[in-house]
Amino acid sequence: MKRFLSLLLTLVLFMSGLTNVVNAEDTGASCLVRIEGLSGTIAEDYGNGTTAAEVAIDVLNKKKIHYTGDKNYISEIDNIKSGSLQGGYDGWMSYVKHADGKTVDQSYPYTPVAGDEIVFYYSNKEMNTPFVNSIKFTPDIVKVNEAFTMKFGWKHDIYDSNWNAISTTTPISKVNVKIDNENYVTDDNGQISVKGLHNGKHTYEISGYNKGQPPSVVMDKGSFIIDGETTSGFNYTDSSYDNITKDNNKIDVDINNEVSATSKVLMPISDNWVAMDMQKLGVNSNKDFLENLAQDISYNGLASYSNTDLEKAIIGITAAGYSPYNFEAQNLVEELYNRQLSSFQINDLIFGLDAYNYANIKEKYNINKVDIVNAILNKNLSNSGGWSISGNSVDADITGMAISSLAPYYNSNAMVKSKLDKAVQAISSMENNSGYIGSNNGLTSETLSMVILGLTAIGIDPSQSPFVRQNGNIVTALLSFKGNGGMYKHNLNGSDDYMATEEALRALIALQKLKTSDTYNFYSTNIDASQLPAYDFKLENKDTEYGTKSVMTKAVSNVMKPSKVVKVADEGSKSQVIEANSVIQAETGNDEITINSEDNKIGVILPKDIINIPNGSKLYFSQRYLSSTEASKVINKIPINLKIVGNIFSLNLVLREANGEVSEIHNFKPGKMAKVTVSLKGIKNIDPSKLGAYYFNESKLKWEKVEGSNGVFDNSNSTFTFETPHFTTFAIFEGNISLNKISSKPFNSSNSIFDSTIIICSVLLIIAVVLFVLILGKRGEKVEEKE
Incomplete structure (x- = not known):
């Protein structure tokens, strides 16, 4: 039996490996991982991967904790080996707490999804160590400050004599x-009998450690809400769990300093929302995003834009000082508000009303402000007082956004005032003793930022009653997410995050402005967008020197004065001007120039005479990473035999002659080569012998190996260097076969070595079922023997 099981396991791992080859370009998702040991938590952090084990390995590597295993299975963690305690099937297992907070299971096969949380634990030899996935309250609706019972259970399947699955819930007894x-x-x-609890959010923690042996129950934690009116809701996720003893009262609150530090971090960033932040602060913003937006609109048209994308664009364009009525000869306002209101989701409605009020748009379209206000009110959860993206539970994040959107009508519309007052009460009831408020996304700084924006819009100070708790308030809770140098984190245990930082800045500005006014609605202005100047890409760049738009990448490099290195519109790229008459030689003292990308991950060495540069002309060089949209168009052309390593990037040369003519240069002078060095630092499991540089042949729509250079991998600094006789889109691939010997067809359902990944998944599922039945059969034999 053991030999047969081993054979099946080998086959499963082999088929899993084939699946990984087919999906080589999949980079996985970021999930919170907690690894439970025999006497406590070994590690807890965010990891990235395409399997549960791979996500855990990412965390173990970051924490420098010893393990044995791969992306398919981990057999040892922190010197605890599978089978070492009970000599049977005891070993490392995992389960998933899904992002909805309501579902906990051991689904197989499992693909990580952003927002999920994965728990690894050491199970007993019967593989039936329980974990909490069932919580029952008695009574169903728990009254505030009245005793009640909670019942903890493990919901799983057992099998009858005919191997029919029977769902059962096993009580989790005699645990803490x-x-x-x-x-x-x-x-x-x-069961436990709980004394009365106050209105609001509460936490639970369950554990049953057995020294040196598998636990009686996997240590777990989560939260639940009691309001005395609705069925007590619970959230199984770790991120919903807050240690209410955390004292945020100790946090120093200096809003002016926070605004100053955070705005300095974001000032160089070119983005719709950052433009609005800078407008509120009276600071000029980086308007590079307008160029990308103009090109994208010209290339794809407004009809391809979602409602939310149009709303963000209208706000960003207005904040940058241009008219959304005439942007690159397109009327974004007309396109958005002449759509059908039925196509607007709750977030579309909120941003749509924000755009109306921010740009002071005149109501002459199919959708007017009254329509949007009524639509938002109709989506209110009347029983619980707030709003939700989906479902019937109040989500504090979207509720805060709805409050700020409806705030202009708070004093003039009785229905709006009634709904918002109840929404404020709902948010207050969700706040815990440290000032934290969870949402459908768990405990995040963005939720607090949105709540603050909503409260300040109707004149409520989030640091005052009714939002003061024993260990802090909403403002100190937000400040507890501070990272480094003005940045903010998404999660308390996470890293610095630009989106979290930008939303925090909005909230900080609102708090700062509220000090000098009764209310402050961040999304209201006195700007009349109809009076702002039109934006035309060609006219805007008429008096400055700009490179041309690349046919393939649609990239525009901001080219300034000769021999200056400047940041370009696309993050991560740089531009260098090379003039005739040996300007390069005069500056560098040799016949070549070295240029490094802003993140130091790409370096290029160019001969000064790489092409013939007519007198009076200038040669512009740029390097950039492809955006996710651009990359998606070439990723699906990658042959199944190859695996991408690192990012896809483009290198470009543009020649601007003295008469103003501009042309893009792809091929160099005969015999001239550019040397390109790409950093692969941090990328795991690279086989240097299988690395190669490839470029995307635009005319043939396929990847081809860079001619004349196999490339060299430097182990000392994890870089790969190759030479190329032309510039275009490049990537580093890892594979067993040279590209000119394999099929150039991309992987799809009609030309892959398998008909579809569905076949592979089906085979894996069948094998898993057979394996599971065999194991249960063996366990059944043992039970019969005992009987």
Whole structure:
């Protein structure tokens, strides 16, 4: 039996490996991972991967914790080896707490999804160590400050004599439970009797460690809400769990300093929302995003834009000082508000009303402000007082956004005032003792930022009653997410995040402005967008020197004065001007110039005479990473035999002659080569012998190996260097076969070595079922023997 099981396991791993080859370009998702040991938590952090094990390995590597295994299975963690404690099937297992906070399971096969949380634990030899995925309250609607019971269970399948699956819930008995730091022990039925609790959010923690042996229950934690009116809701995710003893009162609150530090970080960033932030601060913003937007609109048309994308564009264009009525000869306002209101989701409605008020748009379109206000009110959860993206539970994030959107009508519309007052109460009831408020996305700084924007818009100070708690308030809670140098984090245990930082700046500006006014609605202005100047890309760049738009990448490099290195519109690229008459030689003292990307991940060495440069002409060089949209158009052309390593990037040369004519240069002078060095630092499991440089042949729509250079991998600094006789789109691939010997067809359902990944998944599923049945059969034999 063991030999047969081993054979099946080998086959499963082999088929999994084939699946990984087919999906080589998949970079996986970011998930929170917690690894439970025999006496406590070994590690907890965010990791990235395409399988649960790969995500855990990413965390273990960051924490420098010893492990044995690969992306398919981990057999040892922190010197605890599978089979070492009970000599059977005891070993490392995992389960998933899905992002909705309501579902916990051991689905197989499992592909990580952003927002999911993965728990690894050491199971007993029967592989039936319980974990919490069922919580029952008695009564269903728990009254505030009245005693109630909670029952903890493990919902799973058992099998009858005919191998029919029967769903059952096993009580989790004789284990420790902590409710808001109050200790309990479950009885034989998995129940505890809880004394009365206040209105709002509460936390639970369950554990059953057995020294040196697998636990009686996997340590877990989550949260639940009691309001006395609705069925007590719970959230299984770790991120919803907050240690209510955390004292945020100790956090120093200096809003002016926070605004100053955070705005300095964001000032160089070119983005719709950052433009609005800078407009609110009276600071000129980086308007490079307008060039990309203008090109994208010209290339794809407004009809391809979603409602939210149009709304963000209208706000960004207006904040940058241009008219959304005439942007690159397109009327974004007309396109958006002449659509059908039925196509607007709740977030579309909110941003649509924000855009109306921010740009002071005249109501002469199919959709007017009254329509949007009524639509938002109709989506209110009347029983619970707030709003939600989906479902019937209030989401604080979207509720804060709805409050700020409806704020201009708070004092003039009785229905709006009634709904917003109830929404404020709902948010207050969700705040815990440290000032934190969770949402459908867990505990994040963005939720607090949106709540602050909503409250300040109707004149409520989030640092005052009714939002003061024993260990802090909403403002100190937001400040607890501070990262480094003015940045903010998405999660308390996460890293600095630009989106979280930008939304935090909005909230900080609102708090700063509220000090000198009764209310402050961030999304209201006195700007009349209809009076702003039109934006025309060609006219805007008439008096400055700009490179041409690349046919393939649609990139525009901002070219300034000769021999200056400047940041270009696309993040991560740089531009260098090379003039005739040996300007390069005069500056560098040799016949070549070295240029490094802003993140130091790409370096290029160019001969000064790489092409013939007529007198009075200038040669512009740029390097950039492809955006996700651009990359998607060439990723699906990657042959199945190759795996991409690192990012796809483009190198470009543009010649501007003295008479103003501009042309893009692809091929160099005969015998001239540019040397390109790409950093692969941080990329794991690279086989240097299989690396190669490739370029995308635009005319043939396929990847081809760069001619004349196999490339060299430098182990000392993890870089790959190759030479090329031309510039275009490049990538580094890893594979067993040279590209000129393999099929140039991209992987799809009609030309892959398999008909479809569906076949592979089906085979894996069948094997998993057979394996599971065999294991259960063996366990059944043992049970019969005992009987």
